[in-house]
Amino acid sequence: MYFLLFLFNFFVYKDSLDNGLKILIYPDTNSEIVSCQIWYKVGSYYEPENLTGISHLLEHMAFKGSKNFPKNSYSETIRALGGIDNAFTSELYTCYWADIGKDYYEIVLKMEADRMVNLVLDEKEFETEKKVVMEERRLRENTPYSPLWESFGLISYFLHPYRQPVIGWMPVLENLTYEDLVNWYKNYYQPNNALIVLCGNVKINEAIKKIKKYFGKIKPRGNIKEIKPFDLPIAGERKIILKREVKTPMMIFGYKTCSIKDKDFYPLEVLEKILLWGKTSRLYQKLISQKNLLISISGGSDIQKDTGIFYFFLVAEDTNKLFLAEKEIEKELENLISEKIKEEELRKIKNRLLAEYIFQKERVRSIGFILGSYEIATGSYKFYEEYPKKIEEVKEEEIKEVIKKYFHKDNKITAILLPK
Template identity: 45%
Template sequence: MLLNILFLLTFEPINVTEETLKNGLKILIYEDHFAPVVSTQIHYRVGSYNEPSGLTGISHLLEHMAFKGTKRYGPKEYDRIIDEAGGEENAFTSTHQTVYWANLYKDRYELEIMLEADRMKNLLIAEKEFVPEKMVVMEERRLGENDPYGSLFETLDLVTYFYHPYRNPVIGFMTDLEKISRDDVYKWYKKYYNPANAIIVISGDVDKKEAIRLVARHFEKIKGKPLQEPEFTEPPQNGERRFTLYKEVNFPALVINFRTVKINHPDSYVLDVISKILSFGESSRFKRILIRQKSLAVDLDAYSSVSKYDGTFSIFGIPQSKVSIEKLEEEIYLEIERLKSGDITDKEIEKAKNQTLAQFVFRQDSPAGIGFTIGHWEILSGSWQNINLYPEKILDVKKEDIIRVSNQYFTEENRTVGYLMPRR
């Protein structure tokens, strides 16, 4: 309890300056003068969630093509410019966003602002670049299909969600990738890469007024078009779902999904604490009891994943060589039943809260880390300000919350179970 009080006394809420240009581009500035580094990121509100059947993987494919040249800069020029300026850069695509970022010395970050404005307006997506790059992405897809654990989790999403776009893998299905054309990608680019569908996050050793001025200089003449994102709802799961995959593996593996809640839901904070009680650290339930005391598993983890419209609580395990996968599954449920019955100590709960808060803080230990956090919460939860509510929500979690949430979501009719077995 003392550690919790000290955390609240020492925690400094994130202070972000907001500005929105007339074209709809939202600018979020976080000043931190600890080191002379600036992380500049542009977060587009588009990812696998937005992709209809037949176009899965197109957002990730566009991300690849975004490095293949604009009207002003040729292929690989973006990488060269950032590298010569002493910076680092990359990009990623996820369920709800596509993000481009660069970390540079504080007197050079305008370079990234300029390059992102050019990328937003002037991508070519030339056919001669598109064809070989699509082959690169398709090879990534093949490698994923050959990864037994990747296949396990992809199938888990497909069986957990029958209708919701959360069933779509970010990299897309091979049958869709084969058919996606250069024109498809260009239309996707013109629709989603516009100021009104983007957020630019600048964090680090900056002056907020200067940063806003620089963004306005490079972006304000680009026309914005607001987009309305449809909200899909997966019907409640009314019965256990099970599947078995056979792959070239030496040992079986188990994965369990429970449908839960979306980001910002009051129960999402409780689920974060439960995940730490079960599997974070050597004194957690799974590590201490099922791995060390009972020697049932070589690996066993639990984690809560909440997104914009829905969430899951997942458990992954690999049994010991002489332990059946059915036995491991049975023992996992026994540990969950202990939570449901209230067999939890105050010490466990306090430790789990401290671990959750420590992980929360460590994710923000650099300009890039805090920038990703700001963009993530802004897009998924509706406002970066929800970051500042997180610590207090975690500290408010009580034993009765853990009992209630465990009983509400960790039920047989609400779970999907997958086995990965050695090919016969």
């Protein structure tokens, strides 16, 4: 099936301006719209312990208006053109996006440039928006997943900023100051820390001209200090047990793996699909369909910039079944090492991954999200372009090797949530 990809044209134009602003353009003349995205290289990864959640709070504040587009006029203008807009913050980046008719994307560029240099940060509005973010955090606290995930993060990383939730800790949020916010904006919202992604019905030359018109004159405020987070070696199993009013016990367990640039990334991707992808996956079949031990299983290879974790998220009807399922998963991992992985099983996974590579491109916004996130996490969107080839090359032995290398007790982290 790999040959099919040659029939499918995937062209991305990459450029940058003198001020350091990076540009990616994916032209798609079949689409009637343009997804206009601006990505800043800032998120919880960059936050010290006393500022957790500040990147996300700044994302909220960025909708309060800029010098030339005061109050809510950014979103109001987009709505008046029939567009939709939003933003999200993760560990590594903050992304603002707007989907808009092909004739109007220049207006979005103009407003984004104003947001980059002229954001109006009002102290009173900051206090109100902090309350909104605290409500957002409460909303998550009221699901059983969030406390379990946060505990899992805390024991997975003792010092690395991945231990901090993107939304921030509640007591830290309460104490964030207006000055913190202004400094954060000035430090990170600069052209040399930003990436523009345009996907949809655009002509490359015209788009570059428009980007230059609005962003070309913006001078960087200064250099952004690179941070090099570190962590203690895991050196033995880590476990945490929580108790809450829940109807179903849950468990996340996982193993520390590698960074996104490591060669193990691809065999771990294929392993994830063998174990956890859909109803024909090994673990769904075994633990839900056949043995009735679990009511839900999910997980996978979550690999970030410096490091990664391969995790399993289990939900059972009772605690006994939960622990039995954990043992069964470990047994399945051993089987994968000792027994031959059938060629047809590997072929099926690779075919699905290759087809998904095409299916993912249905929506121009999604293409932009993929390009932007890979460009920031790996330094180049080309990582994504090479993905099908690298997947096709994964061999059975490499899958067995990664299991041997990472999936052992001294590298294991477990968080359990039990009913009170």
